[in-house]
Amino acid sequence: MGSGLVYEGVNGAISAIVPDVSVVVPIHNEVESLPFLLEAIASTLSSSQISYEIICVDDGSTDGSGKFLKEEAQTRSDLKAVILRRNYGQTAAMAAGFHYALGKAIVSLDADLQNDPADIPMLLAKLDEGYDLVSGWRQKRQDGAVNRLLPSKIANWLIRSTTSVNIHDYGCSLKAYRAELLADMNLYGELHRFLPALAYIEGARITEMPVRHHARRFGSSKYGIWRTFRVLMDLLTILFMKKFLTRPMHVFGLLGLISMVSGTVIGIYLTFIKLAFGEMIGNRPLLILAVLLLVTGVQLFCFGLLAELLMRTYHESQGRPIYRVREVVAKKVN
Ligand code: UDP
Ligand code: MG
Numbered sequence: 001m002g003s004g005l006v007y008e009g010v011n012g013a014i015s016a017i018v019p020d021v022s023v024v025v026p027i028h029n030e031v032e033s034l035p036f037l038l039e040a041i042a043s044t045l046s047s048s049q050i051s052y053e054i055i056c057v058d059d060g061s062t063d064g065s066g067k068f069l070k071e072e073a074q075t076r077s078d079l080k081a082v083i084l085r086r087n088y089g090q091t092a093a094m095a096a097g098f099h100y101a102l103g104k105a106i107v108s109l110d111a112d113l114q115n116d117p118a119d120i121p122m123l124l125a126k127l128d129e130g131y132d133l134v135s136g137w138r139q140k141r142q143d144g145a146v147n148r149l150l151p152s153k154i155a156n157w158l159i160r161s162t163t164s165v166n167i168h169d170y171g172c173s174l175k176a177y178r179a180e181l182l183a184d185m186n187l188y189g190e191l192h193r194f195l196p197a198l199a200y201i202e203g204a205r206i207t208e209m210p211v212r213h214h215a216r217r218f219g220s221s222k223y224g225i226w227r228t229f230r231v232l233m234d235l236l237t238i239l240f241m242k243k244f245l246t247r248p249m250h251v252f253g254l255l256g257l258i259s260m261v262s263g264t265v266i267g268i269y270l271t272f273i274k275l276a277f278g279e280m281i282g283n284r285p286l287l288i289l290a291v292l293l294l295v296t297g298v299q300l301f302c303f304g305l306l307a308e309l310l311m312r313t314y315h316e317s318q319g320r321p322i323y324r325v326r327e328v329v330a331k332k333v334n
Contacts, residue, residue, distance in 0.1 A: 019051045021105045021124060022179075023117075024097030026057050026090045030111040031065040032218035034072075040117040042078060048121040054079045056111070057097040060087030090173075090222075095187040107176045108192075112219065114142070115174040116212040123176035123209060132181045132204035135167050135196055136174035136211035143221075151228040158232070162239055163197035167208040170196060174211050178204075184324065193231065194238050201242050203324040246322045248311055252304030260297030266290035 023041055027034070038054060045052040056079065058066040069081035082096050094108055105127055109115040119136065126134040143149060152171055159170050170193045177199075184202050191198065196206050244251055267290045273279045281287055315322060 017051065019053045019103045021045070021050055021052045021107055021120070021176075022097075022101035022103030023052060023054045023120065024057070024094060024101055024106060024108045025054065025111045026059055026093030026097065026108075026173075027061060027065050027069070027111040028059040028087060028090070028093070028222055029061045029063045029065060030219055031061070031063045031068055033111055033113050034065060034068055036217075037111055037113060037117070038072065038079065040113075041120070044117050044120060050121060050124065052078060053101070053103060055082060055097045055100055056080070057082045057084065057093040059084050059089070059093035091187050091192040094192050098182050098187075101179070101182075104179055105176055106179055106182055108173055110173045112216050112221075114214055114216055115172070116214065119174060119209075119211045120176070123174070123211075126207065126209055127176050127178060130205065131207050132178045133196060133199045133206045134176045135169070135206065135208045136172040137167065137169045137208045138172050138213040139210045141169075141213050142215040147225050148221075151225060155228060155231050155235075159194070159197065159235060162235065163194070163200065163242060165196045165200045165206055167196060167206065169208070170194070172211065172213075184320075188237075191234055191238075194234060197238050197242070201245070203326070244307070246311065246315075248307035249304040252300050252307060256297045256299070256301030256304060258297075259293045259300060263290045263293030263295075263297055266293065 023045075025037065030037075034056075038056075041052070041054055056069050056073075058069055058081065066081075066083050069079075070083065073079045073081035080100060082100055084093065084096060088096075097108070098106060105124055107120050107123060109117065109120075115136065123134045123136070141149060141152075143152075156168065156170055160166060160168075173192070175195065177195075181199055181202060181204050185195070185198050187195075187198075199206055266286055270281045270284070270287055270290060274281050314320070
């Protein structure tokens with residue numbers, strides 16, 4: 001049966017038992033689906049003898065989802081309802097859910113019954129094989145062709161070719177994570193689909209598994225084609241993080257130096273022909289180029305230095321080391 005957790009306190013729960021899995025669900029206006037969803041998660045997990053908690057995050061719903069969740073959470077011990085003050089978006093809702101999750105593993109899935117809770121035990125079994133993140137792959141995706149599947153194909157291709165994570169379907173919400181991995185990651189923007197890429201930066205072992213996907217039964221999708229653009233911007237952020245997070249000076253410093261050196265060489269050449277041959281250099285495009293290269297060079301160089309300082313603050317202020325340890329093994333001394 002349920003995990004039988006005891007929750008206390010307003011902020012962050014104190015639990016008696018650590019469940020095997022916390023199922024995190026972001027919810028924005030999905031009230032019709034919720035009873036089916038809770039039932040499906042509870043029956044799958046309890047029949048597989050997996051102890052669990054369900055963390056439903058109400059992301060500013062206006063259709064009574066929040067009220068329903070609050071009532072349910074008071075009567076059943078396997079549900080924790082986190083009600084956000086307003087609508088923050090799916091990524092923020094997921095991050096809130098991760099924050100309150102206590103399980104050894106964390107599974108995220110959509111509330112709209114498009115993901116199938118029956119796939120959860122399979123993902124957890126895969127985690128047990130030694131992976132840190134198992135991502136669902138909607139092989140037979142049930143969404144509109146032009147407005148959803150096509151942008152998604154392009155986005156997946158872009159993400160696959162720019163981040164070094166080789167999976168097919170980044171957009172699938174059904175994913176399973178080891179709890180320690182999520183504790184190391186911060187989410188912003190539409191970053192939830194880049195969780196595998198972020199996890200890769202954190203040194204995680206990542207794999208994917210085909211999962212079921214159903215058409216929406218109730219309500220409608222919260223997104224349209226515009227999401228693609230936000231996803232693209234986030235892709236740039238991720239690329240930057242992956243490449244430069246710990247060594248911005250290597251990139252900006254080098255570019256700045258190349259630019260400064262070429263500017264100086266051209267400058268010396270122009271001075272030389274002016275002094276040695278008395279040539280007019282005031283109206284030469286080369287002069288403008290030299291000045292431009294010098295100025296840009298100095299700017300890039302300083303930018304690199306600043307970025308270096310920022311990165312240090314970023315890592316040190318949060319106590320974030322620049323490495324991630326999987327485990328430490330040492331002989332016990334008695
Ligand atoms: N969602 C949310 N906040 C939002 C938008 C969506 O919590 O601002 C939730 C939504 O309730 C659903 C999940 O995120 O559980 C995925 O949304 P949706 O099904 O609309 O996306 P799609 O499956 O069409 O990509
Ligand atoms: Mg959906």
